[in-house]
Amino acid sequence: TGMPLVIAIDGPAASGKGTLAKRLADHYGLPHLDTGLLYRAVAMALLDAGLSLEDSAAAARAAQALDAGKLDDPRLRDRAMGEAASRVSSVPEVRAGLLAWQRRFAADPQGAVLDGRDIGTVVCPGASVKLFITASSEERARRRHRELVGRGESATFATILADIEARDARDASRSAAPLRMADDAIRLDTTELDADAAFAEARGIVEQSRGDAD
Ligand code: CDP
Ligand code: CDP
DSSP: OOSOEEEEEEOSTTSSHHHHHHHHHHHHTOOEEETHHHHHHHHHHHHHTTOOTTOHHHHHHHHHTOOGGGTTOGGGGSHHHHHHHHHHTTOHHHHHHHHHHHHHHHTOTTEEEEEESSIIIIIOTTOSEEEEEEOOHHHHHHHHHHHHHHTTOOOOHHHHHHHHHHHHHHHHHOSSSOSOOOTTOEEEEOTTOOHHHHHHHHHHHHHHHHHHHO
16 A cells, blocks of 8 residues: 555563664665654753753753754663663653654654654554564563673673663553553564564564555
8 A cells, every 4th residue: 555654663671672673664664763762862961961850840841852863872872871761751741742753753754663662552553563572571681781781881680680670660650651552563572582583573564464454
């Protein structure tokens, strides 16, 4: 059909949604937005300005003023930034401030791939395909640990596992756009799948739903 392909990918921390989103975007020639980076950028703006993460008014202003040109700052990937992002992301005005931006991205006439926590539920409820990526918390902690050690951050596996479980609980229990699978999403458990196998599965799901739409 002539409808642009919009792929919504959600899931908890280190489930592999970003890696998968990027590969699907490359494969289909679509622009990709890692929406976690937007929340990380809001948190970084507060921290750099010496403001408290609890200052919701400042967080809302930072979301309004977000500079999309800065989304490739490597500091956004620091462990502390994921934590900080999770705190500011519970502020409704922050979510509202970033929503229009994400929707504009998703409205690209070419289509788009977005990954985050609320893409299938809030940002792109009409997406062509919705994937909900999961993996056991132990496997996710192993992945994140490997990644952080590779970047030279020192953190024990136990600390990262505790981080991930605390963040999942916070993301799933907040009242503004909690992490939740959309009713029409397809769940993909990657605990036993490497990135190649997860990509192959996801591509099959996308092809299937494109076939159904024709
Ligand atoms: O890569 P990882 O899953 O660790 O984190 P991320 O996707 O960069 O997201 C960091 C934090 O931003 C999450 O813990 C969420 O609280 C928040 N977030 C959100 O609330 N909504 C999104 N669409 C994306 C991220
Ligand atoms: O975006 P999210 O936080 O969900 O995870 P990610 O950054 O895509 O993936 C976390 C790490 O797990 C990366 O180093 C991936 O190479 C690795 N990984 C994966 O992405 N998918 C798998 N099925 C297995 C491992």
